[in-house]
Amino acid sequence: MTDGPVRVALFVTCLVDLFRPTVGFAAVKLLEQAGCRVEVPAAQTCCGQPAYNSGDRADARAIALQVIEAFEAFDYVVAPSGSCAGMIRAHYPALFAEDATMLPRARALADRTYELIAFLTDVRGMDRVTARYDGAVTYHDACSGLRELGIKEQPRRLLDSVAGLRRVELPGAEICCGFGGTFCVKYPDISNKMVGEKTADIVRTGADTLLAGDLGCLMNVAGKLQREGHPVRVRHVAEVLAGMAAGPAIGEAAE
C-alpha cells in the first residue's frame, strides 16, 4: 500500500444500486469520514450470489471473475452488506478452488473485502459517529454478516454513539428473517411465517425504527411491517450512522 489516503472501492450491491442509492451515499460519507478515498468501479453489477446459491457455478464464476478484475487494484473493497461481502470473502476462494491461476487472486481479494460497519470499526478504528437520530431503534443481525463475518457488536457500538438514539435489544435478533434471496419467492409460505415472527418480535420491542446491515432483509421486513400496518420505520444502519435518515424510510412515500 502506498502513502496517502486509503483507496477503497465501494461495492454498491445490486439491491442498493437499484432500490436505495441513499445507502450507497451513506456508505461513501462514512468511508470518507474514516479517511478513505472512495471510488466506485463502473464494471460492477452483482456479487454472483443468486447464481451461486442456485447451483449455477459457471455463471457465479464468470461474475466473480468480473468482480475480481474490477476491484483487485484497490486497497480494500467495502460493501454495505454482510451478504455480498460474505460472498466475496468466504465463497470466492471456494469458487476457484480448482483453478490455480485464479485462486490466489480470489484469495487476495477476499482478504481485502469487508462489510461496511466491520471495515469502519475493525480496520479503520472508528468508535463513534457524529450523527443524530431521535428515536428508539432496534437492530436485527442479518445472517451472513453475523455468522460468516462475525459482525455483532460493531454496529451496536457505533449506534450507541448517535446522539438522541435509544437502542432496544431485539429478542431473537440472530434468527433469520426469512428473506434468503430466492428462498422468499420459492417458498413464500414458509418465508411468510418466518418474517411474521420477526415483525412480531420487532413490534413487541416498542422501537419506532428497525435497522440492519443488509437491504434484502430490510426490504423483506419493511414490506411485512407495512402489509401488517405497523408504523415501524425501516432503514439501513448506514443511513442513521451517516446522519442521512431525513428522507423517506424503506417503502415510505416521498413527500
Add this chain to the structure above:
Amino acid sequence: MQTATSHRFKENARTALDDPALQKALGNFQENFIDRRARAAARLPEFDALRDAARDIKDHVLENLDFYLERFEAKVVEAGGQVHWCTDADAARSAVLEICRAAGARTVTKGKSMIGEEIALNEHLAAHGIEPVETDLGEYIIQLRHEPPSHLIAPAIHVNKDQIADAFRAAHADLDPARPLGEAPALLAEARARLRSRFLAADVGITGANFLIAETGSTVIVTNEGNGDLTQTLPRVHIVLASLEKVVPTLEDASTILRVLARSATGQEFSVYTTFSTGPRRPNDLDGPEQFHVILLDNGRSRMLGTEFQDMLRCIRCGACLNHCPVYQAVGGHAYGWVYPGPMGAVLTPSLLGVGEAGHLPNASTFCGRCESVCPMRIPLPKMMRHWREREFERHLAPAAARHGLRLWAFLARRPALYRFAAAIAAGLLGAFGRRRGRFRSLPLAGGWTAHRDLPAPEGRTFQQLWAKRRRVS
C-alpha cells in the same frame, strides 16, 4: 424402505403451517432446546475444542471405514455375536425377520432407532405376523398414532398432551374412561404400566446404536428413559440396528463424542443412561440375551464416501440442527417427507433417495447458517445443500421459470454496461409508479413476494446514475 413424500414438500409445508395444534407444539424450541444447549456449551470451556476432536475422529474413521468395520466384526464374533452386512433396506429387513423367525418370536420390543424407521421395520414385521412394540415413550405414542417420527430425538414433539391421551384411550381397550390423563405424569404412568408386561413377554429386543466400538465389538446406546436397557437385556435375542458410519475406533473416542452429543441434543451433560453391549450373555453373567446380532446397514452411505457429501456421515443424530433451524421450526419434521428432517435431512435424504425425490429439501433453506454454527460434528450443512442445488442445476431439475429467470439475470450481470442501462430503466419505471405510496401491494411477476408483503419502491435513480452525475459536477 420407508415411503417418501419429500417431493410434496411444498404441500406438506402448507398443511403444517395451517395446523394450529402443530404450530403450538413447535413453539417451545427456544426454551427446551436452544437455551439449554447454549448453557451446556457455555459451562464447558473446552466445548469447541471437543467439537474439533469429535470431527477429527469421524473423519479418520471415514477415511478408514473398511478397516474399522472389519475390526468391529471380528470383535463381535470373538464375543460370541454375529454381524449381518446389509447393502439395502430389503436385506436388513429380511435379516431381522429371519432372526426373529429362527427364535420363534411372536412379539419384539424396540428401543428408538432411526435405522428401524429408515428400513420401515415395524411394517415388515407386522406383515409377517410378528408384533413390534416401541418402548421409547415418544416412539410408543407415534406407533399408536400410526405416524412416523417428526424429530430425531423427540419423535412425538409434534403431538400435544390431549392427543396423547386420545391415542392411549383408543389403543388401551380396558382403560377406565373416568381416569384422568390430563397431566404428563399420568400419561407416563399409563405407558409404563402397559409396557412392563410387553418387556417381559418379548422374545426379541431390537435397539439402535449411537456408536459401534471397533476395539471391543461393543455397541452403545444413550437414552433418558432406560427403556433401551430393558429392551436389550430381558429378551432371549438382542438385535442392534446400525448404519455403517456409526463405528469409532476406541472407547475413548466414543467418550469424546458422547461429551458433545448430549450437550448438543438436550443440553444435558450426559444422557441418563449410556449402555454398552458386548456380545451375548457369558456363562457367569446373571442376565443378558442368548444371541447378539448386529445389522450393519449401508443403504447408499458407502456411495457418499469420496464425494462432496462424505462429511455428512459424521452426523451423530443429535438434532441440534433441527432445533436451531427456522424452517424446521416453521413446518415441523413431517413436512420433509421422510425419516430425516431439518438441515441434516436436507443433505442426507437426497443422498439416500436421490435428488429427484428429495430435491426440495436442500432448496428450502435461507442459508442462515445457524445449523452449521451449532453442529457438534462441524458438518458444513449449507455448503452441502448448495452442492445438491448444483447437481439439480446440472440436471435441469429446477422449475423452468426459475431457470430462465436466472439465465436472464446472469446474462445481464455479466454485461456491466447493459446491466447499468437495464437497472436504470427498471429503477426509473418502478420508481415512477411507486413514488406516490412508496411501495407496491402487487406487481406483475412478483407475486411470490407480494402475496405476503409489500414491495418497497426504488428511489427512482440507480446509485450508478447518481454517482456518475456527482462525478461530472465535482
